[in-house]
Amino acid sequence: AQTVTQSQPEMSVQEAETVTLSCTYDTSESDYYLFWYKQPPSRQMILVIRQEAYKQQNATENRFSVNFQKAAKSFSLKISDSQLGDAAMYFCAYRYQGAQKLVFGQGTRLTINP
Amino acid sequence: NAGVTQTPKFQVLKTGQSMTLQCAQDMNHEYMSWYRQDPGMGLRLIHYSVGAGITDQGEVPNGYNVSRSTTEDFPLRLLSAAPSQTSVYFCASSRFNRGQADTQYFGPGTRLTVL
Numbered sequence: 634a635q636t637v638t639q640s641q642p643e644m645s646v647q648e649a650e651t652v653t654l655s656c657t658y659d660t661s662e663s664d665y666y667l668f669w670y671k672q673p674p675s676r677q678m679i680l681v682i683r684q685e686a687y688k689q690q691n692a693t694e695n696r697f698s699v700n701f702q703k704a705a706k707s708f709s710l711k712i713s714d715s716q717l718g719d720a721a722m723y724f725c726a727y728r729y730q731g732a733q734k735l736v737f738g739q740g741t742r743l744t745i746n747p
Numbered sequence: 748n749a750g751v752t753q754t755p756k757f758q759v760l761k762t763g764q765s766m767t768l769q770c771a772q773d774m775n776h777e778y779m780s781w782y783r784q785d786p787g788m789g790l791r792l793i794h795y796s797v798g799a800g801i802t803d804q805g806e807v808p809n810g811y812n813v814s815r816s817t818t819e820d821f822p823l824r825l826l827s828a829a830p831s832q833t834s835v836y837f838c839a840s841s842r843f844n845r846g847q848a849d850t851q852y853f854g855p856g857t858r859l860t861v862l
Contacts, residue, residue: 637789668850678790678837678853724789733778733797734805735851737789 635660637727639738646715647746653700654710654741656725664730667701667708672722672740681723684708712743720745749773751854753838759860760828768823768857770838777843779821780851783807783834790837796821797843828861835859 636659646652658667669681684692684701691699696713712719725738754769772779780795782805792805796815810832812824821840825832835858839851 666850670853676835676856676858678839678856680850680852683850726790733795733803734780734792735782735790737791739787739789 635662635727635729635736637725637736637738639723639725639741641741642739643742643744645744645746646712648715648717650715651711651713652715652743654712654723654725654743656708656710656738658706658708658725658727658736660706660727660729662729666728666730667699668726668728668735669697669699669708669710670724670726670737671719672724673718673720678724682710715745717745717747719743751838751840751852753836753854753857755857756855757858759862760825761862762829764828766825766828768825768836768838768859770821770823770854771819772821772838772840772852773819774840774852775818776840776852777818778849778851779815779838779840780805781811781813781821781823782837782839784837784856785834793823793836825859828859830861833859833861 665686667684671679671681682694698711700709722740724740726735751772777798781793782790784790794813796802838854841851842849
C-alpha cells in the first residue's frame with residue numbers, strides 16, 4: 634500500500650526567510666504524481682504545486698519549488714521569501730497513474746514569525 | 748465560475764440522525780470525490796464517482812452513501828450518524844482523462860459534529 638509521511642508536525646520560519654518542508658512516500662509504482670496542498674485557517678484546500686514522476690525537472694511556482702528525489706522517494710517543498718500569508722497547514726499527497734484517489738500525509742503546520 | 752461548493756459549512760447532529768452533505772461543481776468535471784479530515788491523519792477518501800450514474804468506494808466508506816444523478820452534483824448521505832463520524836468533510840472534483848483523475852480541486856469543507 635502506498636503511504637505518505639510528513640515527519641515534521643510543525644515548522645516555523647522568520648518572515649522573508651526560506652523554509653523547507655519534508656515529505657517521503659512509499660510506492661512500488663513507477664508512474665505517479667505528487668502534490669503539495671496548502672490549507673489556511675479558512676480550511677480551503679489549495680493546490681500549491683504538482684510534480685509528475687516521469688519529469689526529471691523539479692516543478693516551480695513563483696516562490697514555491699520542490700526537490701523531487703525519485704530514487705530516495707522524497708518530495709520536499711521549499712518556500713522562498715516567506716510571507717505571513719504562507720502560514721497554513723501543508724499536505725503532501727500522492728496518486729499513482731491509473732488510480733482514482735489521493736493519498737495524503739499527516740500535514741505540517743507552518744508558522745511565519747514577523 | 749464558483750468552482751466546488753459545499754453546504755452546509757457547519758452541522759451538529761445527534762447520534763442516529765441522518766443527513767445529506769451537498770456538493771456541486773460548475774466546471775463540468777467528470778470525477779468527484781468525498782474525503783474526511785481527522786486530526787493527525789490527513790484526508791481519507793470515502794467515495795468517488797467517475798461520471799453520472801457511476802460511483803465506487805474509497806478507503807473509509809462504511810456509514811456513508813452516495814449517488815451521482817447529474818455531472819454537477821455529488822451528495823454524501825449519512826444514514827445513521829455516529830460520534831466517530833465527527834470530522835471535516837471535503838468534496839473535490841477534477842477532469843477524468845484517459846482513465847484517471849486529473850488534479851483535484853477542493854470545496855471549502857463541512858465541519859460535522861455528532862453528539
